[in-house]
Amino acid sequence: MFSKILIANRGEIACRVIKTCRRLGIKTVAVYSDADKNALHVEMADEAVHIGPPPSAQSYLLIDRIVDACKKTGAQAVHPGYGFLSEKREFQEALAKAGIAFIGPDAHAIQAMGDKIESKKLAKEAGVSTVPGYLGVIETDTDAVAIARDIGYPVMIKASAGGGGKGMRVAWNDEEAREGYQSAKNEARSSFADDRVFVEKYIQQPRHIEIQVLADGQGTALYLGERECSIQRRHQKVIEEAPSPFLDAATRKAMGEQAVALANAVQYKSAGTVEFIVDAERNFYFLEMNTRLQVEHPVTELITGLDLVEQMIRVAAGEKLAIKQDDVKLNGWALEARVYAEDPFRNFLPSTGRLTHYQPPAEDSSVRVDTGVYEGGEISMFYDPMIAKLCTWAPTRDEAIARMREALDQYYIRGVSHNIPFLASLMASQRFVDGRLTTNFIAEEYPNGFHAADLPPEDPAILISVAAVIHRCLNDRDILISGKMPGNKTHVRSDWVVVLDGTQHPVHVDPEAGDAAVSYGVDIAGAHHAVRSDWKIGQPLFRGTVNGAHVCVQVDRVGVGYRLFHSGAQANVKVLTPKAAALDALMPEKLPPDMSKFLLSPMPGLLVSLAVSEGQDVKAGEVLAVVEAMKMENILRAAQDGTVSKLHATPGSSLAVDQKIIEFA
Numbered sequence: 001m002f003s004k005i006l007i008a009n010r011g012e013i014a015c016r017v018i019k020t021c022r023r024l025g026i027k028t029v030a031v032y033s034d035a036d037k038n039a040l041h042v043e044m045a046d047e048a049v050h051i052g053p054p055p056s057a058q059s060y061l062l063i064d065r066i067v068d069a070c071k072k073t074g075a076q077a078v079h080p081g082y083g084f085l086s087e088k089r090e091f092q093e094a095l096a097k098a099g100i101a102f103i104g105p106d107a108h109a110i111q112a113m114g115d116k117i118e119s120k121k122l123a124k125e126a127g128v129s130t131v132p133g134y135l136g137v138i139e140t141d142t143d144a145v146a147i148a149r150d151i152g153y154p155v156m157i158k159a160s161a162g163g164g165g166k167g168m169r170v171a172w173n174d175e176e177a178r179e180g181y182q183s184a185k186n187e188a189r190s191s192f193a194d195d196r197v198f199v200e201k202y203i204q205q206p207r208h209i210e211i212q213v214l215a216d217g218q219g220t221a222l223y224l225g226e227r228e229c230s231i232q233r234r235h236q237k238v239i240e241e242a243p244s245p246f247l248d249a250a251t252r253k254a255m256g257e258q259a260v261a262l263a264n265a266v267q268y269k270s271a272g273t274v275e276f277i278v279d280a281e282r283n284f285y286f287l288e289m290n291t292r293l294q295v296e297h298p299v300t301e302l303i304t305g306l307d308l309v310e311q312m313i314r315v316a317a318g319e320k321l322a323i324k325q326d327d328v329k330l331n332g333w334a335l336e337a338r339v340y341a342e343d344p345f346r347n348f349l350p351s352t353g354r355l356t357h358y359q360p361p362a363e364d365s366s367v368r369v370d371t372g373v374y375e376g377g378e379i380s381m382f383y384d385p386m387i388a389k390l391c392t393w394a395p396t397r398d399e400a401i402a403r404m405r406e407a408l409d410q411y412y413i414r415g416v417s418h419n420i421p422f423l424a425s426l427m428a429s430q431r432f433v434d435g436r437l438t439t440n441f442i443a444e445e446y447p448n449g450f451h452a453a454d455l456p457p458e459d460p461a462i463l464i465s466v467a468a469v470i471h472r473c474l475n476d477r478d479i480l481i482s483g484k485m486p487g488n489k490t491h492v493r494s495d496w497v498v499v500l501d502g503t504q505h506p507v508h509v510d511p512e513a514g515d516a517a518v519s520y521g522v523d524i525a526g527a528h529h530a531v532r533s534d535w536k537i538g539q540p541l542f543r544g545t546v547n548g549a550h551v552c553v554q555v556d557r558v559g560v561g562y563r564l565f566h567s568g569a570q571a572n573v574k575v576l577t578p579k580a581a582a583l584d585a586l587m588p589e590k591l592p593p594d595m596s597k598f599l600l601s602p603m604p605g606l607l608v609s610l611a612v613s614e615g616q617d618v619k620a621g622e623v624l625a626v627v628e629a630m631k632m633e634n635i636l637r638a639a640q641d642g643t644v645s646k647l648h649a650t651p652g653s654s655l656a657v658d659q660k661i662i663e664f665a
């Protein structure tokens, strides 16, 4: 067994690998860029080696730097995580040359599976069912159209070197095939420096179901059940689960056996994933094989009880697998939600900055949090904006969903935008609960993007009673403050008015008998609500029960009021005395300023160019400016005709979100 392993990655996956190494008594080496010098993976590892500036092309993707770091620290093996160098044959080869073990498959398997055209050919030979299509490189758009017609519309045009959902287009007719061919080719060239594209049948209303395989390269290859990853946004996974609510035992076995046949065909060793697309009749077709640990591997670990990283390390160290196919038992249900630093209400724009507050739900036998950040740390613009993977396990799917809802309520993140409201909405969707999933789920359920109206409906009584109790607790504490100026003494008060998002609700709050530290009864419009909690003043989470039902409400104090978060929704609340409430109703409302005369930056980024000057007339649709963010150029156009009166930013300046760029007359 190895005594020291280097992890050629960052973020949650580096931390996750370190955890297993620690348990196995193996020393760890982290690598880090300038942007990550204070990152969690650096702190968790026994040693850390600096490998370059923030851009991954100058740090995490430099094979020589990583090999040097191994030599310097005496690491005997490298775990590549996912992304970065994990599927680069050259990396495996460079390590082999230096006498360092790669914790993953051999170069020939990475090579064979790294290319979608080649891997499909191989899969076909190994008797694996593949998506009908044309297994060759397409040279011209005319050929693309001819082949698409041959296969029959709709078709999918895909980059052979593609990954991460990039370089694919759906075409329903000749025109789209022509266009899709060009744009897939362009995207493939710029993203993968390889513009080969191919065409296959577009499977309609499909599910994405993948098989986890594990092989030791010494005669044993197993399948560890499936994961369903149909909940995707732009071909990228958002929610994953194991098992799939769609598979029966026979289909599971057939898919598992084909996945193992493919693994054997390339003498696979280590953990790998064979992805399939499954149609409504449970026909399944091979998509691609990922020759690495997959992002969503925890759900498989939760239902099999295996530690996949441990298995990968053992196999890389030359051990044989200690289990057989019959030993693999699937137990219960697991879900994973990818928590991202992005703003779901602003078309999922990535968000960067400091995590001013960060408190994930506590881990226990039913909650697992894989994270690479900590309170006070930063989400940088250089890498994947993932904050964490939140997983729940329970004996049944319904219970796992319920646990996920609770865990999302308990996830307290401030300082950057995050997608928890969107995840909460998905978990509350009846279609999700029913398991009626397809890869079009998000596009169909949120056709116009995600809005506050998509949040699960709330019972206002919960928020009103929690707000009333919180305020009453503060009031009860205030009366204990001695030495107050005459006339400023606080009195115990039972009658309050809760102003919830502008609507007044008179309430009556009084302590009542109960075993919890906080036990109050709240009367709202004649209905009694019993609130119980162990909440203490200052805690951001109010966890307890309202009429016996569990609630977890996040509480921020904002000015004289509160902002409450529950089930992904937020509400502004004030708790006032009846007299203050009467006066509050008369207060003029401060309206947000009219910004319609400004072009605002829709995202944090760099102002690349301005296409207009002061005094210039512009027509609706005309290009005004180009803003670069997350390596993408965004063209900002005029929403209506007008005249530019003032430029507020100059090209080359960095922009905050909503910063003024141009003012119109």
Ligand code: ADP
Pocket: 131, 156, 162, 163, 164, 165, 166, 200, 201, 202, 203, 204, 206, 208, 232, 235, 275, 277, 287, 288, 439
């Ligand atoms: P990547 O390497 O980017 O992960 P995949 O081939 O695994 O590419 O495809 C990613 C996603 O795109 C799939 O999960 C599925 O949602 C969709 N997809 C890919 N191929 C097809 C197809 N032939 N028909 C329908 N959807 C597809």
Ligand code: ADP
Pocket: 056, 082, 083, 084, 163, 164, 165, 237, 290, 294, 295, 296, 383, 384
């Ligand atoms: P998966 O099926 O696991 O989502 P894909 O084959 O679709 O994987 O995409 C490649 C994987 O590598 C993704 O999971 C993505 O999160 C990860 N990845 C892609 N680019 C990066 C990067 N720059 N840094 C870290 N991880 C990345």
Ligand code: MG
Pocket: 164, 275, 288
């Ligand atoms: Mg894929």
